[in-house]
Amino acid sequence: MKSKIAKISIAAIAALSLSASVASADTLSDTLSQGYLKCGINSGLPGFASADSQGHWSGIDISVCRAVAAAVLGDKTKVKFTSLNAKERFTALQSGEIDLLSRNTTWTETRDSSLGLNFAGVNFYDGQGFLVHKSLGVKNAKELDGAAVCVQSGTTTELNLADYFRKNGMKYKLVAYDSNDQVLKGFETGRCDVITSDSSQLYSLRIKLKNPAGSMVLPNIISKEPLGPVVRQGDDKWFNIVKWSYAAMVAAEEAGITSKNVDSMLKSNNPTVKRILGVEGKLGENLGIRKDFAYQIIKQVGNYGEVFERTVGMGSPLKIKRGLNALWTKGGLQYSPPFR
Amino acid sequence: MFALLRDRKVRGILFQLLTVIGLVAFLWYIGTNTVHNIEQRGIRTGFGFLTGTSGFAINDSPIAYNETYTYWRVFFVGLLNTIIISVIVIFLSSILGLIVGVLRLSNNWLVAKLSSAYIDIFRNIPILLQILFWYNVVLATLPSPRKSIEFFGSIFLNNRGIYVPKPDMNSTTIGVMVSVVFVFVFAFFLNKWANKKHEETGAEFPVLYTGLGLLVVVPIIAYFIFGANFNFSYPHLRGFNFTGGKTFYPEFLALTFALTIYTATFIAEAVRSGIEAVNKGQKEAAASIGLSGYQALKLVVLPQAIRIAIPPTINQYLNIVKNSSLATAIGYPELVTVFAGTTLNQVGQAIEIISMTMLVYLVISLAVSAILNWINFKMKIKER
Numbered sequence: 001m002k003s004k005i006a007k008i009s010i011a012a013i014a015a016l017s018l019s020a021s022v023a024s025a026d027t028l029s030d031t032l033s034q035g036y037l038k039c040g041i042n043s044g045l046p047g048f049a050s051a052d053s054q055g056h057w058s059g060i061d062i063s064v065c066r067a068v069a070a071a072v073l074g075d076k077t078k079v080k081f082t083s084l085n086a087k088e089r090f091t092a093l094q095s096g097e098i099d100l101l102s103r104n105t106t107w108t109e110t111r112d113s114s115l116g117l118n119f120a121g122v123n124f125y126d127g128q129g130f131l132v133h134k135s136l137g138v139k140n141a142k143e144l145d146g147a148a149v150c151v152q153s154g155t156t157t158e159l160n161l162a163d164y165f166r167k168n169g170m171k172y173k174l175v176a177y178d179s180n181d182q183v184l185k186g187f188e189t190g191r192c193d194v195i196t197s198d199s200s201q202l203y204s205l206r207i208k209l210k211n212p213a214g215s216m217v218l219p220n221i222i223s224k225e226p227l228g229p230v231v232r233q234g235d236d237k238w239f240n241i242v243k244w245s246y247a248a249m250v251a252a253e254e255a256g257i258t259s260k261n262v263d264s265m266l267k268s269n270n271p272t273v274k275r276i277l278g279v280e281g282k283l284g285e286n287l288g289i290r291k292d293f294a295y296q297i298i299k300q301v302g303n304y305g306e307v308f309e310r311t312v313g314m315g316s317p318l319k320i321k322r323g324l325n326a327l328w329t330k331g332g333l334q335y336s337p338p339f340r
Numbered sequence: 341m342f343a344l345l346r347d348r349k350v351r352g353i354l355f356q357l358l359t360v361i362g363l364v365a366f367l368w369y370i371g372t373n374t375v376h377n378i379e380q381r382g383i384r385t386g387f388g389f390l391t392g393t394s395g396f397a398i399n400d401s402p403i404a405y406n407e408t409y410t411y412w413r414v415f416f417v418g419l420l421n422t423i424i425i426s427v428i429v430i431f432l433s434s435i436l437g438l439i440v441g442v443l444r445l446s447n448n449w450l451v452a453k454l455s456s457a458y459i460d461i462f463r464n465i466p467i468l469l470q471i472l473f474w475y476n477v478v479l480a481t482l483p484s485p486r487k488s489i490e491f492f493g494s495i496f497l498n499n500r501g502i503y504v505p506k507p508d509m510n511s512t513t514i515g516v517m518v519s520v521v522f523v524f525v526f527a528f529f530l531n532k533w534a535n536k537k538h539e540e541t542g543a544e545f546p547v548l549y550t551g552l553g554l555l556v557v558v559p560i561i562a563y564f565i566f567g568a569n570f571n572f573s574y575p576h577l578r579g580f581n582f583t584g585g586k587t588f589y590p591e592f593l594a595l596t597f598a599l600t601i602y603t604a605t606f607i608a609e610a611v612r613s614g615i616e617a618v619n620k621g622q623k624e625a626a627a628s629i630g631l632s633g634y635q636a637l638k639l640v641v642l643p644q645a646i647r648i649a650i651p652p653t654i655n656q657y658l659n660i661v662k663n664s665s666l667a668t669a670i671g672y673p674e675l676v677t678v679f680a681g682t683t684l685n686q687v688g689q690a691i692e693i694i695s696m697t698m699l700v701y702l703v704i705s706l707a708v709s710a711i712l713n714w715i716n717f718k719m720k721i722k723e724r
């Protein structure tokens with residue numbers, strides 16, 4: 001723990017003070033010359049970022065890293081992943097240890113305006129919820145007055161929690177840890193009555209419990225948590241690349257292009273499809289990357305819907321419904337700016 | 341002018357001056373350059389953030405705090421918690437270390453072996469593991485609040501801490517507290533007087549027993565003088581948790597136990613080597629003038645041994661302060677947890693926050709060494 005803090009601070013101070021040129025740095029050429037993308041991720045959150053027994057990462061946040069690698073380097077496997085906890089993530093990005101942060105990070109005004117960051121989209125619309133022991137007999141968050149609540153420190157979750165109890169005139173006992181594992185332990189050993197986190201994560205936390213049936217998720221959603229990929233401020237070119245790599249996945253779903261049919265779609269007559277896939281126009285080149293960047297993303301990673309179903313949706317143990325994350329044409333919020 | 345330069349002393353001063361100027365200029369350059377770069381990247385700089393509202397809660401604060409207070413307040417809460425845990429652990433581990441260090445050299449085989457086993461085991465297990473062990477294994481196995489272990493119907497022990505009655509701050513409470521402080525001050529001067537008398541006339545005065553006696557009698561008298569009105573706030577179960585009284589949280593307890601037990605092993609070793617370093621002739625001389633084993637230890641051996649044990653003990657005290665930052669693993673809200681951790685994450689100003697934190701540790705470390713060096717100086721054998 002101590003060494004981690006030392007690591008962060010040394011990295012931060014060294015990187016921030018000595019590299020006068022980084023402010024105008026060209027992340028794209030750095031990435032091209034080193035041959036891989038430096039992506040910061042969660043250390044383990046089923047559906048968002050988790051490693052199998054061979055150390056192979058997958059999840060909806062991982063897909064964003066892979067999409068950018070496919071777009072920039074033409075190969076989705078050319079990624080160097082760095083696991084970060086909530087407290088480490090922004091310093092790692094600011095100091096250049098990573099070039100893309102894709103770690104269930106909520107887009108907020110403070111983060112956007114004073115941390116030197118830019119949010120490149122929203123790959124998961126989430127909201128904060130509560131997980132309780134069934135034995136408490138609580139059915140609604142409004143009944144939680146006086147409860148001990150476990151939460152991960154350094155998150156928006158911690159702030160929303162304070163807001164919610166204040167707003168409702170209730171009291172709580174905070175139990176804040178800096179790792180998810182300790183949050184789970186705290187809940188299992190009875191140090192706290194409740195876990196609060198982004199609700200998508202409550203389900204995966206629940207699966208990790210020794211006795212999942214002994215706990216339940218309350219119906220209340222107390223906040224807006226638009227989670228998305230983040231880059232450093234000051235490199236607009238890189239910002240655009242990440243923004244449009246993600247948009248390409250959504251646009252592909254809108255246009256009905258999937259990893260299976262993408263090759264035959266190359267022959268499509270639809271001008272939108274032609275532009276997305278780089279058959280017509282110069283969209284990729286305008287970004288400073290390959291013309292067929294979206295083709296590579298769709299072919300290697302898949303469109304947004306495919307990724308969603310595979311990582312957190314019905315094809316995964318989490319079985320999260322599309323809900324707010326459906327396309328705008330299906331009552332959701334996922335919407336790509338036009339590819340033209 | 342040149343003749344002056346040829347003077348070695350003048351030249352020396354000149355070069356030192358130039359070095360200092362160069363260093364300051366270099367640091368100034370790095371400083372402004374850093375601030376410039378950071379601002380270029382759209383990261384807020386400066387200490388203005390300290391007056392902003394924190395928005396998050398802290399579970400264990402010695403001063404009034406809630407989410408509407410500022411980051412400044414968070415800094416002080418963290419700082420106070422660091423100081424509180426350090427002072428308590430320094431106190432407890434010194435006592436434990438002294439006892440174990442002496443017992444380790446006991447003539448009783450079992451006692452000596454048990455002490456050395458304790459030292460060997462707890463000194464060699466990494467401190468972080470010990471903290472997690474106390475927290476996740478020992479304290480976590482206590483029953484839930486509803487099934488608390490109860491003492492006298494007013495002290496409760498469960499997996500959320502120890503709950504004890506807390507006296508209201510009325511005139512009786514304050515009067516009794518002041519009287520206790522008074523007894524300690526009095527005992528200090530009594531001890532001085534007794535030592536002087538002992539040196540001059542050889543007469544013994546039982547300072548310890550007198551002091552203990554006064555510690556019982558004086559507060560009782562004070563209690564009656566100041567209105568005989570103790571008013572306790574008792575912990576009681578309300579909803580999910582206990583409220584009222586004073587709570588010692590598991591995070592605090594685990595950290596205190598682990599750091600005390602770990603550090604005491606090092607202090608015990610310091611004490612032991614101090615005792616062993618005392619010339620054997622001293623012990624024999626003590627025995628030959630008819631002092632009992634205990635008297636020899638107390639009057640001859642320990643006073644000399646402690647002098648030798650002080651420098652390594654200083655180091656251990658400093659380690660306690662630094663190791664207290666391992667609390668982040670279990671979420672005890674000391675400085676590194678709430679300020680270099682949570683606050684840093686919420687406002688993102690790494691340089692400012694890490695500098696402030698490092699400065700605090702530097703100042704505490706320097707202060708501790710200064711105090712102990714002073715004690716060291718005072719306790720030096722006075723040549724007569």
Ligand SMILES: N[C@@H](CCC(=O)N[C@@H](CS)C(=O)NCC(=O)O)C(=O)O
Pocket residue numbers: 042043044045084085086104105106152154155156157178179180181196197198201225227
């Ligand atoms: N979306 C929130 C919370 C993100 C977050 O760190 N969530 C925690 C759980 S509430 C997490 O992912 N923990 C996983 C880990 O650290 O391993 C934010 O951006 O502040």
